[in-house]
Amino acid sequence: MDMGMTGDSSPLLAPVWEGGTIWRETFAMIEENGQCSAPFLYSPEKIIRIESYDGKNVYELGRDCFVKDGRLFLTRDSRIPQTGWETFYTSQETPSCDGKPGPDFGPVKTTDGKFLNLSAVGNPEYITRWQLAVTYTTQGQWQGFRPVSGIERLPRLYGRLKRKEPVKIVLYGDSISCGCDCSGLYGLEPGQPQWSELLIDSLRDYYGGSVEFINTSVGGTDSEWALENAGERAISHQPDLVLLGFGMNDRCPGGEYREKTERLLKKIAGECLDTEYVLIATTLPNPLAHTAPMYFSAHQEEYAQSLYPLAGAGVVVADVQRVQKELMKRKRYIDITGNLLNHPNDYLARIQGQVLDTVLKP
Numbered sequence: 625m626d627m628g629m630t631g632d633s634s635p636l637l638a639p640v641w642e643g644g645t646i647w648r649e650t651f652a653m654i655e656e657n658g659q660c661s662a663p664f665l666y667s668p669e670k671i672i673r674i675e676s677y678d679g680k681n682v683y684e685l686g687r688d689c690f691v692k693d694g695r696l697f698l699t700r701d702s703r704i705p706q707t708g709w710e711t712f713y714t715s716q717e718t719p720s721c722d723g724k725p726g727p728d729f730g731p732v733k734t735t736d737g738k739f740l741n742l743s744a745v746g747n748p749e750y751i752t753r754w755q756l757a758v759t760y761t762t763q764g765q766w767q768g769f770r771p772v773s774g775i776e777r778l779p780r781l782y783g784r785l786k787r788k789e790p791v792k793i794v795l796y797g798d799s800i801s802c803g804c805d806c807s808g809l810y811g812l813e814p815g816q817p818q819w820s821e822l823l824i825d826s827l828r829d830y831y832g833g834s835v836e837f838i839n840t841s842v843g844g845t846d847s848e849w850a851l852e853n854a855g856e857r858a859i860s861h862q863p864d865l866v867l868l869g870f871g872m873n874d875r876c877p878g879g880e881y882r883e884k885t886e887r888l889l890k891k892i893a894g895e896c897l898d899t900e901y902v903l904i905a906t907t908l909p910n911p912l913a914h915t916a917p918m919y920f921s922a923h924q925e926e927y928a929q930s931l932y933p934l935a936g937a938g939v940v941v942a943d944v945q946r947v948q949k950e951l952m953k954r955k956r957y958i959d960i961t962g963n964l965l966n967h968p969n970d971y972l973a974r975i976q977g978q979v980l981d982t983v984l985k986p
Contacts, residue, residue, distance in 0.1 A: 797869020
């Protein structure tokens with residue numbers, strides 16, 4: 625399958641909030657009460673393509689599924705794979721890792737008393753094999769927050785880009801900035817590149833100059849770690865722009881997160897006098913993971929609002945979080961995750977790229 629996975633990235637970075645043609649929106653096919661259905665983000669006008677997440681199988685409207693009341697339903701004799709909620713949420717701790725060695729943080733109990741199946745952590749196929757990708761057109765209108773350009777508030781960077789002077793961009797963040805769980809990172813089909821690669825390719829194409837990109841992100845890290853390692857992973861590169869992508873692992877109140885981020889900005893700015901910044905408001909984890917002892921879902925939903933007071937000349941916010949919140953008024957977390965816990969799948973990761981792409985262009 626190609627559909628923009630290599631070469632032209634424009635379909636993948638077409639903002640979901642603009643409607644029109646919606647590319648490869650993902651749907652988890654889970655049987656419940658004798659039916660298997662999943663919600664559309666928009667009411668579809670025309671279905672263009674229905675395919676497995678990996679793009680290897682194409683399905684037929686009418687033969688395999690049908691659309692009703694803003695949802696995609698499977699037919700009784702559908703060829704589309706489906707499963708039950710017990711695949712993802714188990715009643716006992718023991719099978720939660722499907723018999724495989726699990727992550728070192730142990731079992732994760734949910735707020736409704738079940739256990740997350742951790743088999744998908746580091747193995748996104750465990751989730752995505754049950755997800756469809758549907759491309760369709762819509763007349764629907766996005767009702768919530770819309771990202772806007774922030775490039776004019778980054779005057780040094782914008783000037784260099786317009787003059788086609790070489791630009792150096794550092795992405796400094798956690799596993800989501802590493803690209804988890806984009807299929808291309810794991811060598812899986814459909815091979816979607818990391819959202820950061822889509823973004824940088826788009827910026828190079830748009831501005832026409834040299835954009836050097838350095839990704840110093842490390843999975844499992846938080847803002848404290850970012851402060852400790854800023855010298856090696858940000859300052860030493862003397863970049864024109866730093867994309868800061870921490871927050872998923874912080875789990876502290878919003879005010880504390882803002883204070884740590886402000887300290888991080890000041891630390892880098894003290895030695896990188898011409899550097900400008902994009903603060904990425906983190907995507908959100910599984911809301912059912914707000915449980916002891918790890919609290920994978922804690923205060924993250926406060927972080928977008930916490931970052932705005934830090935914005936100003938040379939510092940802008942890329943509010944991925946508010947876009948996800950609007951998305952989840954219709955979509956379920958299982959539709960947009962790659963590991964059931966805290967990583968986006970290709971679809972949500974692509975939306976992160978769309979937000980950054982919008983912020984960094986006029």
